[in-house]
Amino acid sequence: MNALQDDYANTIKLTSGDIYISSPLYAASSDIYDRASTGEPAGLPGVADILIQNELGWHAATVGNHEFSSGEAGFLNLVAPDPDIINGAGGGVGIGEGGYAGTSFPYLATNLDYSNSLLPAGLEVVAGAQAPKGNSLTTSVIVNINGESIGVIGVVTPHLPAIADIGNIRMTSGDNIGASTPFQIQVDAVIGGVKQEVAALEAKGVNKIIVGTHLQQFEIEKMLAQELVNQNIGVDILIGGGSHRVMANADFPIRQDETQTPPQLLQPYPQKLTNSDNTNTLYLLNTGANYRYISRLVANFDENGVVTSIDATDSQAYATDTPGVDRLYAENITTPEQVRAKADPEIVGIVDGLSNNLNQQDANIFGQTDVFLNGIRGDARTQETNLGNLISDAQIYYGQQYLNKYGDQLLEGIEKIQISFKNGGGIRDYIGTSTILDEVGELVQLPPAANPEVGKEEGDVSQLDISNSLRFDRDLVAGTVTAAGIYELAEHMVSALPTINGLFGQVGGFKFSFDPTAKARTPETPGERIQNLVLINEKGEGTEVIVKNGQLVGNPNRSFGVVANSVLANGGDSYPDVITNQVRLDSLPQPDSLNQAQLTPGAEQDALAEYLAAFYNNKKGQTPYSQADTPQSGDTRIQNLNFREDTVLEGIQPPLPTVVNGTPGNDFFDAALPDANRFAGDNQMLNTGSGDDTVDVTSAVGGNNIRTAAGNDTVYAGTNNRIDTGVGNDLLFLGSAGGNNIVTGGT
Known part of the structure; x- marks a missing residue:
């Protein structure tokens, strides 16, 4: 950004949300900043994230779903100032005199109502179509850049309550909208609010208008953009967010470790949308998350606010890896130290404070893997992955330890935890390294890299690896589910395909085949995609048929033990409400058999850590995890019949x-x-x-x-x-x- 921002005098900086996310970095702020009143850690995650965003200098931010990583209060407390939070003994820096200043920019969303929220001191909800204010929540702003007025509007996904804890905040774009709600209905839910803000901005003489959206799916944002064009609503540029889809030109370099390829990688950049008679135009942008790219659009406007041209050379998605930085400076930049020298020293200091905390986690080793553990967003949300299998199997093992100890106190009449599942949206990253080799363009994916600074060897799986992948660390519940319930769960898991959606399920204890062209499940109607589904043993052999040729087999009410996170078990991501007799594992003392990881008891990260420590731990002479990820043609638990033959019913073994x-x-x-x-x-x-x-x-x-x-x-x-x-x-x-x-x- 330092290399780009001064090229043009009239520059506006905008972000489309999720400027922080539950993660090791986000959580570290709780420990490294202190409270002046007590001298103890402040306990507010995300402080460093906001300090970094303030240094980046955004004029406005769209509200995203991960702004609610710590619920409604967590979001509001980060936007608000808090003079009691100061730089900490744990290494936190970047807070000036007067304490934590909150956001220096406003958060925008046309479809959020904060009237029932308890606002912290210093946080305001203000009317739209005004100059931007820090520590504020609003619908739109007017940014003045060298005498030019630019209107900016924000929109968050209408199914926000299904994927985030928004507390007392109310959606104004309708109720009962989920991730699987048809895209057109979601567009219809938000377009009215955009039209209202456009009218308010135009009434104040603004004729250059940008909309920042956080609608989760690029396809929805493109539909909204096209609808705005078709209805001749005066929006010039739409910046998408939440899908993590990289948009780039084919002739411009992307990151060396980029895993997206067309059609997931969107081309060209930007995308130009017009109405049927070419009298109205809108430019659509999108880019990857996690600081991986800086997206720049150089647009020329006439006096009527009409975009007359786009600078095709400078309008690009700029990679933020070392080669990307090198391309923007005259000198040869090849090392992280050289990159640091180009960054703002304030940001470097904040990041260094976080790094010291994170290194402690990277030194805490639980097990080993010989293979790359695939948690890539586009894969975990569309197909079986080896990391999804590992997480699901770990949850079965973990729940079984509780059942072994507590028996009927946990689940009456259940002797075995048979199944588990995990939504792909809860797998936030892979474990390992992923790099494209320049000389051949080959994607090379390897086990976790060594960190000699803390004694971590190649292939070691650390607390940092696990917490970075399972960032939300949801509480786990044990419960029971019927055969009919398993069938309904599986239908829901594949209902959003072919879109990349976080509700896609990774599974343990069962396998199934599905036809992605068949009728998908909706909240109102059952699906017809699942063809065959069987329970499996630890070797992957089928033991009991649940669905055969699209029909439920046997007593639909026969019951099985299940472990899942509490969010999914209670309808998060629009999952069906089929898990009964729920008991949160953290409501019981942890069994002695789960004493190796000592992370948060009863939660996802501890389950994976304990499983690795029990079965893939070289300190016990055990071999590393070695199940390499496969393409969809080789997937066995989740068999997409567009890519492979159905073998689910082969080799059924009776239950042990x-x-x-x-x-x-x-x-x-x-x-x-x-x-x-x-x-x-x-x-x-x-x-x-x-x-x-x-x-x-x-x-x-x-x-x-x-x-x-x-x-x-x-x-x-x-x-x-x-x-x-x-x-x-x-x-x-x-x-x-x-x-x-x-x-x-x-x-």
């Missing part, structure tokens, strides 16, 4: 027995090689019987009760098992795996 009995002879039970006895070491009771028996559950799921009888028995213990030995000289190997076993002796 809850009790396995041995013989009077010398039996061998290897959980890794279950034979006809069907002992897989997965929450089963094993009665070995008499004889000299051998039991190996070293790499099994755990949660077993192994009972030996008379004879000289050998047991290789795994993780979280109870071993009751009988008469004889028994040999137990207790240090070969995860630990947390209970042993009782016989005679």
Whole structure:
């Protein structure tokens, strides 16, 4: 931005929202800034984010959904000044005399009503079509740039309540709108507010008008832009936000680590929309999130406020990586240190304060991976990914530990957590590195990089990796769901395709096939996309058919144990309300078997950390996670029939027995090689019987009760098992795996 902003005297700086998001960086502010009144950490996340945005110098910002990362109060408290918050002993800098100043710019949204909100001191809700004020919430502003008046309007997604906790703030664009609501209905919900603000601006003589939107889907923003053009509403430029779609010209360099390719990567930049007789024109912009690009549009207006031309050379999406910075300066810039020298020292200082805090998290290692863990936005929201599988499997394991300890107190009559799911929108980033090699243009994706400064080796998965991917760290709930409910969940998970939507589900404990061309589920009508759906065991083998050839099979009311985050379980992302008997895991003391990660108990980050520590931990001699991500043609849990054949119903295995009995002879039970006895070491009771028996559950799921009888028995213990030995000289190997076993002796 420093290289670009002085090229033209008449420059306006705007952002379309989500200028912060729940993340390790966002949370770090809670610790590194203090309260003058107590000397203790301020406890307000996002302070550093706002300080950085103030330094960037926005004239106005559109409200985004992630502005509510800490709910209504969190948003309002960041916009408002707070003289009690000061630079902290933990390294927080950037706050001047007088304490935290809040935002130096206004937040805009035509469709939010704050009249029921409790506003902090210093925060104002002001009428639209006025000069911008810091610490304010409004609908539109008039920015004066060297005597030229430019109107700016903001619009946030009308389904904001479905994806954010907005508290007492009320939507003025209608109720009961969700992510799967047809796009045209969403456009119709917001266009009236835009028209009203345009009229107010034009009444004050403003003829150059920009709309900043945060509508989540680029397709919706393009529909809105086209509708504005068709209705001859006086908007010249629309800046989209929330979709994270990069818009760039094919002949202009993008980031070396860019993962988007056409058609997800939008071309050209900008996009010109006209009405049917070419008498009205609007220019549409969009760019990636997380500081990855600076989007510039150089537009020439006539005296009537009509765009007469766009400078095609300078109007681009500028990559913010090192090569991107190098292209904007005469000297050769190749190192991070050289990039830092070009940045504002105030921003560098703020970021350094955050980095020291984040390095502590990167030193906290839980396990290892040999492969790139795919949490790329466009993949996690449209197809099965290995990170989605890992997270879902971790939640099953985590919930099972609670069930093993609390039994009927947690879920009456349920012996096993069978399924779990995670919305792709809650997976905020990949774990690993992703780079395009200049010489061949090849995308290279690798495990997490080493951080020698803190002793992290390549492939180590740290607290920072996990918290960056699972930024929201939702509370987990255990509950029950019927077969009919699983069917409805799966239909919802694929209902928004082919659009990239956060409601798409990543799953564990079941697999399904779907036809993306069939009728999609809506809040009013059932879907017809799911073709086959079966429950699976830990090896991915089908064990029980739920849906066959698009029809529910068996008793629709048969019930299964499920773990999911509390937001989805209670209808977030418009998920169906099908999970009953809900118990928040954090309402119970954490089981002793979950004592390795020590993150927030009962939450998503702790579940993944504990799972890695239990099964992919080189400190225990275990091998790293190695399931590489596959293209859709190779996906097995979520089979898109546009890309592959349906194999969901192949090789169905019956459910594992809850009790396995041995013989009077010398039996061998290897959980890794279950034979006809069907002992897989997965929450089963094993009665070995008499004889000299051998039991190996070293790499099994755990949660077993192994009972030996008379004879000289050998047991290789795994993780979280109870071993009751009988008469004889028994040999137990207790240090070969995860630990947390209970042993009782016989005679």
